[in-house]
Amino acid sequence: MKNTIKVEEIAMLVLGIYLFSLLNYQWWRFLLLTLTPDFGMIGYLFGNKIGAISYNVFHHKGIAVAIYLLGVYLAIPLWQLAGVILFSHAAMDRVFGYGLKYEKGFKYTHLGEIGK
Numbered sequence: 001m002k003n004t005i006k007v008e009e010i011a012m013l014v015l016g017i018y019l020f021s022l023l024n025y026q027w028w029r030f031l032l033l034t035l036t037p038d039f040g041m042i043g044y045l046f047g048n049k050i051g052a053i054s055y056n057v058f059h060h061k062g063i064a065v066a067i068y069l070l071g072v073y074l075a076i077p078l079w080q081l082a083g084v085i086l087f088s089h090a091a092m093d094r095v096f097g098y099g100l101k102y103e104k105g106f107k108y109t110h111l112g113e114i115g116k
Contacts (some may be wrong), residue, residue: 009094016088023081037089044106052101059090059100
């Protein structure tokens, strides 16, 4: 099953790359900005509960899709970019086994425990 999830997440990452290609931004921005959602980990400085919430907000694909679609509807390319970056980053993280976090701690995710 894990291989099926990885293939699905790779397909979503490819979709994110395609959607980025439709925007009028240089490719180096995609490479740089793809790392920015990890700023959500800063919440862990305030404990596991706040950390899980802040991490999950920046790694939730539903939020990413909503931001992207709102950007499309309102014709705001920056929102489209933000949605694509959040979506692509979340897919990339899940390829490597980093899922949405539980309040129990950083290594406990909806995809299983990291490092097991």
